[in-house]
Structure formats: structure tokens, C-alpha cells
């Protein structure tokens with residue numbers, strides 16, 4: 001991880017009507033950092049992600065990416081510029097094969113054609129198919145390439161979704177509860193997968209499974225009541241009294 005700050009979140013807040021969800025969040029994200037975001041249900045974690053990706057606009061404050069103000073940039077521009085997310089639920093095209101899902105992602109990444117959902121032929125775009133094959137080999141997905149997504153298990157679908165995010169070669173990948181609803185074996189696979197991601201990739205992960213977050217993160221942000229309660233290295237967070245207090249009463253133990 002370098003100490004080059006690439007994303008700067010300044011005094012950001014979000015309200016829905018009179019309801020203040022996020023109050024005054026400040027954060028600098030360094031290139032290659034792996035940041036875990038935790039907090040009780042309703043703390044504002046997904047809302048925070050939505051502000052970073054441009055799916056929501058903040059009520060106040062701003063966000064800059066490589067020094068450029070992106071507070072009002074739409075989500076597709078942020079994605080094009082390197083801030084990519086996966087969702088809590090699968091966001092794949094279920095009727096298509098794994099390969100076709102990947103081809104569509106790669107077409108979009110390379111700006112091939114005006115209509116991203118129209119398939120380009122292998123003859124015309126051999127490099128696209130080469131890249132897809134190479135990617136599937138690299139991530140040991142070759143055996144699944146011709147399987148229709150909806151025939152895969154839920155856990156497999158979520159793995160594919162994360163990898164499709166990786167295929168876009170983002171600078172920052174935001175993962176919203178990557179292990180939600182998974183068996184222990186599927187969770188282990190995801191943890192393994194995340195550990196193999198390129199070191200220069202910046203990861204921000206919202207996750208309820210604290211073992212996953214503590215095992216993976218360089219830094220943990222604890223959101224509570226719409227604010228950053230505390231942030232720091234996993235050991236610091238583990239021993240923080242306030243963090244333990246907000247988890248008391250929930251079934252989760254820090």
C-alpha cells in the first residue's frame with residue numbers, strides 16, 4: 001500500500017427528508033489500501049457507498065478523486081474513471097452464460113460499440129475473446145464459462161460478480177457485503193479470492209462478518225449513528241471500548 005491519497009471525502013452528509021443518515025464523514029483513502037467498513041444495522045454503510053459511487057448525491061460536503069471534484073459526477077462516469085462497486089444482491093444477467101456476462105463487461109470497458117448489450121463477434125474482435133479466455137483461466141472459471149448464470153449456486157454467482165468487477169480493472173473496488181448469505185465454504189472462497197486480488201487495487205468493503213473484515217483490512221472504519229465513531233488498524237478497533245459497546249446486545253462479538 002502506498003501513502004498516495006486518491007479519494008478524499010470531506011464533511012459529507014446525507015439526509016432523507018428530515019432524517020439525517022450520515023452527518024459529517026471525513027475520510028482519505030490511499031492507493032492499494034483495504035478498508036473495512038463496519039457498524040450496526042442501519043448505521044449508514046450502504047448509504048455511504050451510494051455516495052461514493054454516485055448512486056446518491058450528498059446533502060452536504062464533497063468528494064474528490066485524484067484532486068478532481070466528483071461530488072456531482074454520475075455513477076457511470078465514476079465507474080469509467082475507476083470507482084466500481086458490487087451490490088449486496090447479485091447484479092448479473094441471469095439468463096446469460098458466465099462468458100457472455102464477462103464479454104459484455106469487457107465490451108463496455110473497452111468502449112466497443114454504442115450498445116453495450118449487443119454482442120460483438122469473435123471474428124471481428126478476437127482480442128476481446130482472448131482477454132475473456134485469459135481472465136477465465138486466471139481465475140479458474142474456465143469450466144463454468146458456458147454455464148447460464150442462474151444455474152450456478154448463489155455463492156458462485158456472487159463470486160462471479162466480484163470477478164466481473166475486477167475484470168473492469170478499477171482503481172477502487174467497493175464490495176457491499178460480499179459474503180452475505182453464504183455458507184462457510186463459500187465465504188472461505190471469497191476470502192481467498194480477495195486475498196489474491198492485485199495489491200495495487202484499493203478495496204473498500206462493507207461486511208457484517210467481522211472475521212472476514214478483521215482478517216482482510218489494513219484499516220477499519222466504524223460507522224455509528226451516521227458518523228465515524230472510530231477508525232484504525234484492526235487491533236486498535238478490536239480493543240476499542242466504544243466499538244465493543246455498540247456491538248453489545250447484538251449477537252456479534254468483536
Ligand SMILES: Nc1ncnc2c1ncn2[C@@H]1O[C@H](COP(=O)(O)OP(=O)(O)OP(=O)(O)O)[C@@H](O)[C@H]1O
Pocket residue numbers: 016019021039040041042043044045046047048
Ligand atoms: N432512500 C431512503 N429513504 C429513506 N431512508 C433511507 C433510504 N435509504 C436508506 N435509508 C435509511 O437510512 C438508514 C441507513 O441505511 P443503510 O442501508 O445505509 O444502513 P446500513 O448500515 O447499510 O445497514 P445494514 O447493515 O442493515 O445494511 C436506515 O435507517 C435506512 O432505513
